[in-house]
Amino acid sequence: xxxxxxxxxxxxxxxxxxxxxxxxxxxxxxxxxxxxxxxxxxxxxxxxxxxxxxxxxxxxxxxxxxxxxxxxxxxxxxxxxxxxxxxxxxxxxxxxxxxxxxxxxxxxxxxxxxxxxxxxxxxxxxxxxxxxxxxxxxxxxxxxxxxxxxxxxxxxxxxxxxxxxxxxxxxxxxxxxxxxxxxxxxxxxxxxxxxxxxxxxxxxxxxxxxxxxxxxxxxxxxxxxxxxxxxxxxxxxxxxxxxxxxxxxxxxxxxxxxxxxxxxxxxxxxxxxxxxxxxxxxxxxxxxxxxxxxxxxxxxxxxxxxxxxxxxxxxxxxxxxxxxxxxxxxxxxxxxxxxxxxxxxxxxxxxxxxxxxxxxxxxxxxxxxxxxxxxxxxxxxxxxxxxxxxxxxxxxxxxxxxxxxxxxxxxxxxxxxxxxxxxxxxxxxxxxxxxxxxxxxxxxxxxxxxxxxxxxxxxxxxxxxxxxxxxxxxxxxxxxxxxxxxxxxxxxxxxxxxxxxxx
Amino acid sequence: xxxxxxxxxxxxxxxxxxxxxxxxxxxxxxxxxxxxxxxxxxxxxxxxxxxxxxxxxxxxxxxxxxxxxxxxxxxxxxxxxxxxxxxxxxxxxxxxxxxxxxxxxxxxxxxxxxxxxxxxxxxxxxxxxxxxxxxxxxxxxxxxxxxxxxxxxxxxxxxxxxxxxxxxxxxxxxxxxxxxxxxxxxxxxxxxxxxxxxxxxxxxxxxxxxxxxxxxxxxxxxxxxxxxxxxxxxxxxxxxxxxxxxxxxxxxxxxxxxxxxxxxxxxxxxxxxxxxxxxxxxxxxxxxxxxxxxxxxxxxxxxxxxxxxxxxxxxxxxxxxxxxxxxxxxxxxxxxxxxxxxxxxxxxxxxxxxxxxxxxxxxxxxxxxxxxxxxxx
Numbered sequence: 019x020x021x022x023x024x025x026x027x028x029x030x031x032x033x034x035x036x037x038x039x040x041x042x043x044x045x046x047x048x049x050x051x052x053x054x055x056x057x058x059x060x061x062x063x064x065x066x067x068x069x070x071x072x073x074x075x076x077x078x079x080x081x082x083x084x085x086x087x088x089x090x091x092x093x094x095x096x097x098x099x100x101x102x103x104x105x106x107x108x109x110x111x112x113x114x115x116x117x118x119x120x121x122x123x124x125x126x127x128x129x130x131x132x133x134x135x136x137x138x139x140x141x142x143x144x145x146x147x148x149x150x151x152x153x154x155x156x157x158x159x160x161x162x163x164x165x166x167x168x169x170x171x172x173x174x175x176x177x178x179x180x181x182x183x184x185x186x187x188x189x190x191x192x193x194x195x196x197x198x199x200x201x202x203x204x205x206x207x208x209x210x211x212x213x214x215x216x217x218x219x220x221x222x223x224x225x226x227x228x229x230x231x232x233x234x235x236x237x238x239x240x241x242x243x244x245x246x247x248x249x250x251x252x253x254x255x256x257x258x259x260x261x262x263x264x265x266x267x268x269x270x271x272x273x274x275x276x277x278x279x280x281x282x283x284x285x286x287x288x289x290x291x292x293x294x295x296x297x298x299x300x301x302x303x304x305x306x307x308x309x310x311x312x313x314x315x316x317x318x319x320x321x322x323x324x325x326x327x328x329x330x331x332x333x334x335x336x337x338x339x340x341x342x343x344x345x346x347x348x349x350x351x352x353x354x355x356x357x358x359x360x361x362x363x364x365x366x367x368x369x370x371x372x373x374x375x376x377x378x379x380x381x382x383x384x385x386x387x388x389x390x391x392x393x394x395x396x397x398x399x400x401x402x403x404x405x406x407x408x409x410x411x412x413x414x415x416x417x418x419x420x421x422x423x424x425x426x427x428x429x430x431x432x433x434x435x436x437x438x439x440x441x442x443x444x445x446x447x448x449x450x451x452x453x454x455x456x457x458x459x460x461x462x463x464x465x466x467x468x469x470x471x472x473x474x475x476x477x478x479x480x481x482x483x484x485x486x487x488x489x490x491x492x493x494x495x496x497x498x499x500x501x502x503x504x505x506x507x508x509x510x511x512x513x514x515x516x517x518x519x520x521x
Numbered sequence: 522x523x524x525x526x527x528x529x530x531x532x533x534x535x536x537x538x539x540x541x542x543x544x545x546x547x548x549x550x551x552x553x554x555x556x557x558x559x560x561x562x563x564x565x566x567x568x569x570x571x572x573x574x575x576x577x578x579x580x581x582x583x584x585x586x587x588x589x590x591x592x593x594x595x596x597x598x599x600x601x602x603x604x605x606x607x608x609x610x611x612x613x614x615x616x617x618x619x620x621x622x623x624x625x626x627x628x629x630x631x632x633x634x635x636x637x638x639x640x641x642x643x644x645x646x647x648x649x650x651x652x653x654x655x656x657x658x659x660x661x662x663x664x665x666x667x668x669x670x671x672x673x674x675x676x677x678x679x680x681x682x683x684x685x686x687x688x689x690x691x692x693x694x695x696x697x698x699x700x701x702x703x704x705x706x707x708x709x710x711x712x713x714x715x716x717x718x719x720x721x722x723x724x725x726x727x728x729x730x731x732x733x734x735x736x737x738x739x740x741x742x743x744x745x746x747x748x749x750x751x752x753x754x755x756x757x758x759x760x761x762x763x764x765x766x767x768x769x770x771x772x773x774x775x776x777x778x779x780x781x782x783x784x785x786x787x788x789x790x791x792x793x794x795x796x797x798x799x800x801x802x803x804x805x806x807x808x809x810x811x812x813x814x815x816x817x818x819x820x821x822x823x824x825x826x827x828x829x830x831x832x833x834x835x836x837x838x839x840x841x842x843x844x845x846x847x848x849x850x851x852x853x854x855x856x857x858x859x860x861x862x863x864x865x866x867x868x869x870x871x872x873x874x875x876x877x878x879x880x881x882x883x884x885x886x887x888x889x890x891x892x893x894x895x896x897x898x
């Protein structure tokens with residue numbers, strides 16, 4: 019009369035185990051779900067009932083109570099349809115309890131009895147430790163990515179019942195082939211000219227620095243940004259699973275199985291705050307910054323984003339995660355991403371060459387004010403791009419390919435590896451003296467810049483971090499004059515955006 | 522003309538100018554009316570120049586008081602054309618502001634030769650250098666430098682004139698009111714110009730200027746000058762309004778030639794290419810134009826030595842290192858971006874950056890908003 023089926027529900031980007039208890043007793047026929055179900059879970063009753071009838075199973079005309087334990091946590095999504103249905107079959111004696119011993123179920127059922135894929139299958143299965151997990155056939159390849167669990171699948175409810183009652187063997191689960199190594203499909207060799215932009219991209223990849231590209235329309239900002247994931251080191255297997263968990267929780271399909279390349283997300287500048295940082299009313303869905311976790315978040319037309327949206331990025335940029343708190347509860351989502359911003363130098367887009375801008379002061383000030391201040395301060399690298407020269411476009415020497423640059427990046431990352439920070443961009447200011455020592459010449463150069471007021475104390479830290487990365491790329495331990503000089507030039511676009519002398 | 526005593530003429534003249542009508546309408550408002558009577562007629566809705574009562578709603582006593590107190594606070598005096606004492610410099614012009622606001626005394630300027638130097642706000646280092654030099658040399662030659670107190674060329678001209686050894690007066694014609702808000706960064710410069718000479722304008726303090734005010738002041742600059750010099754103007758620059766206004770008044774106009782590649786010189790080069798205006802290469806050319814307009818006056822002091830630029834022999838100036846020399850050869854008078862310099866040098870960014878850094882330290886290169894050029898003289 020009582021059955022208890024293990025399952026799981028999604029909380030942010032991680033799964034939480036849920037025990038689905040089904041009690042069937044005499045009394046007036048009825049169906050009650052308790053244990054803080056959301057609308058989708060409450061509707062499970064109608065879906066499961068129709069699926070039973072379509073599959074030729076008898077619907078017990080008894081009093082049915084379903085409890086979702088722990089009962090003080092909100093459950094959502096249609097993934098609990100299947101455990102409710104199976105619990106009902108066990109409680110009414112159609113399926114023997116021994117057949118479902120130690121087996122968890124996750125899946126949505128259709129009115130015709132088919133089993134449908136659910137969002138977040140990877141974190142859900144990951145939460146069900148030490149069980150055999152039965153999932154809809156469409157979700158099986160993703161579920162198999164988790165590893166360490168036996169995954170079984172069925173296409174329909176009728177098929178599942180037959181396998182459970184007859185003891186017939188299960189179909190083998192199809193495995194996704196790992197993603198091909200080329201991954202992102204774009205190569206740095208396609209970018210013509212832009213020696214400064216390419217160098218900035220290389221330094222950004224080697225040191226994990228946030229990068230700001232400033233240039234007129236058609237100067238190749240987007241092209242460069244898209245090529246950053248191809249330069250970054252491939253994801254480690256635990257990182258890949260972390261990325262997969264987030265993407266699965268957001269309901270994105272995982273075409274290539276476990277990814278080897280860092281993700282690249284490029285939300286449109288119309289994106290709302292919720293779309294970017296996550297949230298939402300039904301359940302706390304991961305936003306773009308979480309989808310870009312361990313990868314690259316590219317914000318094109320940075321000056322067109324709403325000020326509120328950009329300000330919401332500041333805390334995750336600082337902490338590498340975002341904590342969403344709502345009246346119903348709060349979750350912490352991972353958001354350790356590398357930010358690449360692109361923008362025009364001014365609203366008309368032509369303000370690169372001195373004297374060619376047609377914007378009036380007010381419009382220009384309004385445009386740049388959006389990101390001056392704290393957000394602009396997060397960018398270690400800021401370079402101006404020119405429109406490419408015609409000769410470069412129509413030929414010119416072929417540029418270096420992503421593979422060549424990625425090798426240099428990997429070597430630099432290896433040199434920065436022994437340091438206690440994840441990447442050079444994370445070196446705290448007080449550790450710079452030991453982690454980024456300067457030659458006397460380099461110190462003199464920085465002192466000159468500081469004295470002329472062209473560099474602020476905060477700017478000094480950023481320059482030293484970037485110079486550290488450049489020295490890593492060169493294979494040098496101590497930062498020389500040339501490293502510092504190059505680091506200064508790689509943030510020179512800041513001065514084109516700031517109306518005043520604050521650098 | 523004292524800033525502290527306001528009669529009815531000044532008070533209501535200023536208030537009428539604050540209605541944002543523009544000078545043509547303002548003429549009609551004051552035509553046959555004393556300022557106070559014109560104001561009363563507007564308030565009562567029986568002014569023939571305001572048959573639709575479009576000005577009536579704004580014509581409040583609160584506005585009168587606000588403009589007057591702003592004038593008093595900033596030391597601004599008010600002149601009403603044909604009613605009170607009016608500076609002779611502008612009185613003869615057919616589009617003189619009916620109500621003129623001024624700081625300092627513009628009256629004595631009438632006996633000085635006056636030259637307006639104008640140009641784009643987004644100027645190159647070249648333009649700023651030329652403007653600053655022109656301002657200084659003109660001032661030293663005893664010519665009143667007239668400009669619009671905008672960013673870029675206008676600011677550079679007056680800043681240069683303030684550096685001059687001679688204390689020749691200056692005339693500033695800001696587009697907005699004198700409260701130092703447009704633009705705020707030039708408030709100190711405007712004050713210095715006002716102290717050395719005068720500021721005049723047609724926008725009353727205590728009001729926000731209409732958009733057209735900035736273009737309309739160009740005619741005031743043209744009207745107050747014996748010659749106009751355009752240093753840099755892009756293709757649709759506001760400075761070209763000044764050229765048109767000067768043309769209409771028979772005032773001589775000249776343009777400073779610029780690089781054919783520089784958008785900041787596109788407007789001036791076009792004026793030169795079409796033969797609309799002559800080229801002014803240096804202060805001598807400008808002084809010649811002024812002298813052709815007015816009989817040589819003793820107040821023009823010709824510079825002792827010629828200011829024609831000597832040929833600079835760049836090869837003679839050695840950079841601090843062979844690397845810096847190499848980078849220096851990639852620089853020119855016209856600004857270049859970092860990318861262009863890297864391409865011209867054909868060396869990695871690190872070396873170019875170091876070379877630029879050394880040139881910067883030795884004052885052999887200058888950088889402005891990401892653009893590099895040889896230092897202006």
